Amino acid sequence: MNLHRRMAIAIAAAILPASPLAAQPPAPAAPGAAPCELHLWPAERMRSMSTGLLGGGLIDAAIHAGRDASNRSQMASALDSPSQLDALQSLNLIHELGLPEGTVIIRHETPLERHTINSIKTRRADSTARCYYELQTADVLYMKRAIYGRSLRTLFMLRAFGDDQHIDFEYKAWGGNGLHHFPPGEGEDVTVAINELVDVFKANFQEYARNEREASSRRRH
Amino acid sequence: MSMAIGLVLASPAASQPPPLADPAGCELHVWPGDGLMSTYFGWFHDGIVNGQIEGRRGYPPIPPNPIDTAMQATLLAESHPETALRQADHRLIVHPDALASRTIRQARERLAPSGSPCYAELIVDDVVLQTDWVNGSSLHILFHYRDFGPDALPRRVFATWVDTHLSTFPPHQPDQLEAAITEIRQAYRNDIALFAAAANRPPRNHH
Numbered sequence: 180m181n182l183h184r185r186m187a188i189a190i191a192a193a194i195l196p197a198s199p200l201a202a203q204p205p206a207p208a209a210p211g212a213a214p215c216e217l218h219l220w221p222a223e224r225m226r227s228m229s230t231g232l233l234g235g236g237l238i239d240a241a242i243h244a245g246r247d248a249s250n251r252s253q254m255a256s257a258l259d260s261p262s263q264l265d266a267l268q269s270l271n272l273i274h275e276l277g278l279p280e281g282t283v284i285i286r287h288e289t290p291l292e293r294h295t296i297n298s299i300k301t302r303r304a305d306s307t308a309r310c311y312y313e314l315q316t317a318d319v320l321y322m323k324r325a326i327y328g329r330s331l332r333t334l335f336m337l338r339a340f341g342d343d344q345h346i347d348f349e350y351k352a353w354g355g356n357g358l359h360h361f362p363p364g365e366g367e368d369v370t371v372a373i374n375e376l377v378d379v380f381k382a383n384f385q386e387y388a389r390n391e392r393e394a395s396s397r398r399r400h
Numbered sequence: 401m402s403m404a405i406g407l408v409l410a411s412p413a414a415s416q417p418p419p420l421a422d423p424a425g426c427e428l429h430v431w432p433g434d435g436l437m438s439t440y441f442g443w444f445h446d447g448i449v450n451g452q453i454e455g456r457r458g459y460p461p462i463p464p465n466p467i468d469t470a471m472q473a474t475l476l477a478e479s480h481p482e483t484a485l486r487q488a489d490h491r492l493i494v495h496p497d498a499l500a501s502r503t504i505r506q507a508r509e510r511l512a513p514s515g516s517p518c519y520a521e522l523i524v525d526d527v528v529l530q531t532d533w534v535n536g537s538s539l540h541i542l543f544h545y546r547d548f549g550p551d552a553l554p555r556r557v558f559a560t561w562v563d564t565h566l567s568t569f570p571p572h573q574p575d576q577l578e579a580a581i582t583e584i585r586q587a588y589r590n591d592i593a594l595f596a597a598a599a600n601r602p603p604r605n606h607h
Contacts, residue, residue, distance in 0.1 A: 224447040225439070241534050244441065248532035251439040252540045253561060255449040256526040261502055293448060318447075363560070366598040369542070370559050373505065 215282040215310035217272060218303070221263035222316040222333070223290035225254040229323040243323075250321050250362050257373040258319055258380055260288055266381050267314070275388035276337060277395055278312060291315060296336065301344040309342040317351070319380070321361070329358040331376060333383040337391055348398065350391045354383030426518035428482045428490040429511065432472030433524035433541070434498045435465055441532040452529065452570070462529065462570040463577060466584050469498050472524060475588050481522050484596030485545065490520060501525055504544055509552050517550040527588070529570070530563070537566040539587040543595040562594035 227250035229243035240247075258266075264286050273282050291303060296317050303313060318334040332355035339348040356379045363372040438452040438459075445451070445458035452459045467475075473494050482490045499511065504525050511521055525542040540563040546554040564587035571580035 223449055225449055226447040244532045244534035248439065248441045248530050248535065249540070249561070249563070251441060251447070252437075252528040252530045253542075255437060255439050255528065256501070256542055259449075259501060259526075261500070265502065366560055366562075366601065368558050368560060368603075370557065373559075 213309060215279050215312065216285055216304075216306055216308040217276070217278060217282050217312045217314060218285045218287060218306070219264055219267060219272075220287045220291050220303070220313070220315045221260040222258075222293075222319050223260075224293045224317070225251050225258070225319045225321075227251050227254070227321040227323075230325060232325050234325075246362070253362060253369070253372070254319060254321060254376065257376040260290060262377060263316060263380065264288070266377050267316075267384060270381060270384065272314070275385060275392075276312075276314070277392045279310065282310075282312070293317065300346055302340055311340045311342075313338045313340075321358075329361070330355050331358055331361070331379045331383065333380055333387070335384060335387045348395065350394050352387055352390055354386035354390075356382045356386070425516065426487070426490040426520075427512075427514055427516040428485070428487055428492050428520045428522060429514070430476050430481060430492065430494045430522045431497070431499050431511070431524060432469045432476055432495070433527045435468050436462075436527050436529055438462065438529040439531070443533055452531070460531070460570060463581065466569070466581055467527065467588060470496070471585065472498075472527070472588065475585060476522075476524070476592065479589050479592045481592055481596060484593055485520070485522070486600060487520060490518065499523060508554075510548060519548045519550075521546045521548075525559070529566075529584075535565075537569060538563045539566060539569075539584055539591060541588070541591040541595070543592075543599075545595075545599050558599050560595065560598050562591045562598065564588075564590045564594070 227247040229247050229250075230239050231242060233239040233242075268284065268286070272278075272284060273280065285304065285306075287304065296315055302311060303315075313336075315336045315338075316333065317336055320332045320334070321329070322332060323329045332353050334351070334353050336349065336351035338346050341347045358375060358379060360375045361372040363369045436453065438450050440446060440448070440451050440459050442458070445456075448456055448459065452462050455461055473496055477492065477494045480492065482488055482492045493512070495512070503511070504523050510519060511523075521544070523544040523546075525544055528540040529537060530540045531537045540561055542559065542561050544557070544559040547556040549555050566583055566587055568576055569580040569584045569587075571577045
């Protein structure tokens with residue numbers, strides 16, 4: 180995962196030096212203060228990119244178009260919006276992201292439109308909480324390469340707003356891990372492959388969150 | 401045709417048994433899926449799940465609700481999956497409502513409150529219109545089959561995707577609409593048969 184880690188660090192962006200994000204352990208909530216909010220959105224974009232010995236290009240894409248289209252459908256099913264949110268909420272998100280204890284998690288079942296994720300820089304939820312975070316899942320990408328094999332990569336973005344509409348801290352990065360069972364062969368039982376996609380999605384988030392905590396910690400010191 | 405087709409309310413938490421269930425008889429409970437999903441892989445746009453359903457820019461539109469839950473229930477009843485699954489002695493009970501994927505994938509016990517001594521389930525999980533720039537469109541369906549026999553937990557679980565190519569759906573001209581709707585419904589019937597054939601095959605030996 181060294182490559183992924185390097186990519187994660189390269190993509191990470193902190194906008195202002197003062198970051199409300201805490202390094203481990205999570206910062207305790209101020210006594211009597213209103214709880215912080217963490218808003219979750221699933222991804223709406225699923226892509227599959229298979230390359231063979233041709234190494235990519237139009238002919239390679241045409242050769243693999245059917246398989247890639249099938250992979251998209253299977254990913255859209257296995258990682259539909261409720262499944263993405265359930266997978267994330269099966270983890271201790273507050274600890275994973277190093278957020279203040281007592282942060283309230285709010286699910287948004289409908290994904291944000293992908294093309295608005297980068298362009299809209301204000302709060303995406305109608306909340307006036309004085310301590311407000313967003314975790315947006317931007318992309319889910321299956322990759323198969325002739326030499327490196329199969330992997331599932333996921334692009335996450337955390338934004339911390341503090342008490343206004345201005346982003347105090349942003350960290351956007353990929354998490355990626357290998358696949359052994361997905362995609363299943365034609366007519367094979369797909370139960371293991373579905374479970375693997377969900378498990379790797381969670382592992383991708385945990386990899387992302389580790390890097391996010393490191394980036395947050397570096398900003399604070 | 402001696403097989404009974406019953407429509408009962410689908411509720412895994414219901415405490416009352418289905419009104420048409422026969423405790424002494426074999427039962428195949430069938431649940432339709434939610435409405436159509438879409439995935440699209442085109443020249444200039446790809447990846448947005450349900451981009452066609454939602455009418456996103458760059459995603460070819462499709463007719464609204466071409467194969468909704470009620471239509472799926474009808475197609476399932478007409479297709480007699482109990483025969484295709486080699487369980488012709490099972491009473492077919494088609495539930496009118498779709499189950500959530502979370503329920504389908506996490507459930508261990510019987511989804512219907514039935515005490516049948518030979519109980520099985522066929523569940524439609526997702527129905528996807530899949531389009532790519534090389535192969536065109538097809539109807540992909542994820543089915544789950546669970547055979548419990550007399551037990552509370554399944555003896556056999558099998559789930560797989562099947563697909564049928566579409567040549568007319570989605571329609572490009574208004575006068576193609578009727579033929580396109582007929583085609584996607586026939587593809588649904590064909591997918592039921594393809595799934596049954598896959599479920600009837602002996603498990604593959606990977607050793």
